[in-house]
Amino acid sequence: MTLDDPQGQRGEASSPRSSPVMSFDDARALQILVAEHSSLASARALAYNEAFTRVGMFLSFLSMSFVALALIAQATSFADPFLGITAIVLAFDLTVGLITLGRVLGTTSDDLIAVHGMARVRHGYLEIAPFMEPYFTTGTSDDLAGVMRTYRAPEGGVRAVVYALTTSTGMMAIIVALVGGVLGGVLSLIVGLGPGLAFGLGAASAIAVFGALGVGAGAYFRRDQASLDVRFPSSPTASAPTGQADASST
Numbered sequence: 001m002t003l004d005d006p007q008g009q010r011g012e013a014s015s016p017r018s019s020p021v022m023s024f025d026d027a028r029a030l031q032i033l034v035a036e037h038s039s040l041a042s043a044r045a046l047a048y049n050e051a052f053t054r055v056g057m058f059l060s061f062l063s064m065s066f067v068a069l070a071l072i073a074q075a076t077s078f079a080d081p082f083l084g085i086t087a088i089v090l091a092f093d094l095t096v097g098l099i100t101l102g103r104v105l106g107t108t109s110d111d112l113i114a115v116h117g118m119a120r121v122r123h124g125y126l127e128i129a130p131f132m133e134p135y136f137t138t139g140t141s142d143d144l145a146g147v148m149r150t151y152r153a154p155e156g157g158v159r160a161v162v163y164a165l166t167t168s169t170g171m172m173a174i175i176v177a178l179v180g181g182v183l184g185g186v187l188s189l190i191v192g193l194g195p196g197l198a199f200g201l202g203a204a205s206a207i208a209v210f211g212a213l214g215v216g217a218g219a220y221f222r223r224d225q226a227s228l229d230v231r232f233p234s235s236p237t238a239s240a241p242t243g244q245a246d247a248s249s250t
Contacts, residue, residue, distance in 0.1 A: 024124075024127060024128045029124075029128070030128060033121050033124050033125065033128075036117070036121055037118060037121045037122075040114045040117045040118045040121070041114075041118070043110065043113075043114040044111055044114040044115070044118075046110075047107040047108075047110040047111040047114065048107070048111070050103070050107050051103075051104050051107040051108075051168050052168070054100050054103050054104060054107075055100065055104065055168055055171070055172060057100070058096060058097055058100040058172070058175075059175075061093070061096055062093055062096075062097075062175070062179070065089050065090075065092070065093055068089065069085070069086055069089055072085055072086075083186055083189055083190050084190065086186050087183065087186045087187055087190060090179060090182055090183040090186060091183060093179050094176065094179050094180055094183055097172070097175060097176035097179055098176060100172060101169070101172045101173060101176055101213065104168050104169050104172055105169060105217060105220050108169060108221070108224075109220075109224050112147065112224055112225070112228075115139075115147050115150050115151070116142055116147050116228055117142075118138075118150070119138070119139040119140060119141060119142045119146045119147055119150065120142040120231065120232060122136060122138065122139070122140040123140045123141060123142065123232040125140075126140050138150040140232075141232050141233055141234040141235075142228065142229075142230055142231055142232050142233075143228065143230045143232075143233040143234055144225050144228060144230075145234045146232075146233075146234050147225075147228065169217055173210060173213040173214060173217065174210065176209065176213065177206045177207070177209040177210035177213060178206055180205055180206060180208075180209035181202045181203060181204075181205045181206025181207075181209065182202060182206075183202075183205070184201055184202045184204070184205025184206070185198045185199060185201060185202025185203075185205070186198075186202075188201045188202065
């Protein structure tokens, strides 16, 4: 290396910097959008896989705990210690269920962010090729209407409630509520209440837990949907449905 030809100048001369992408006329713009779209699709797949894995782990844990209780029942002949052990096991099940439900809610948030980003990318595709708009079946605007168009969730009423219950979040809420109800019934038996009253308190506990989980999940979804950063809103004549606060994909 000489003073007239420093190493830094030789490197710059041999590999000149590329000019920045300034418009969609540059083919690199489309490549960037495709790369972003693929990354978001992978993020959605990971969110789905984690939700299903967490739910499967919880169901396995719950099944094994019931098998253990059956063995304990045979060993104790349903004597007094059995109710105490059952209450402890159900308390663990309820705790694990609440934790699992919390993570499933987190995956729905991750999925919403990915769908929001993909809607924004599709809007970029339409800017490149506006004539292709009739071929898109999912949202191309990044507001709530465009994002929820991808989920195709019912807009309200009984159908929306049924749809919410069929999601992973809804199923987990039902199972956790039932575990809470059984725990409430067992605790009622422990304090000396009769079977009929214990059953009623258990059912009331299940309904109360399910209601609390539903309200909490609804508030969680509304907060996530309200936090969307809108840059390409739907046109006033767009036919995309307005999403519901309790709609989720997983």
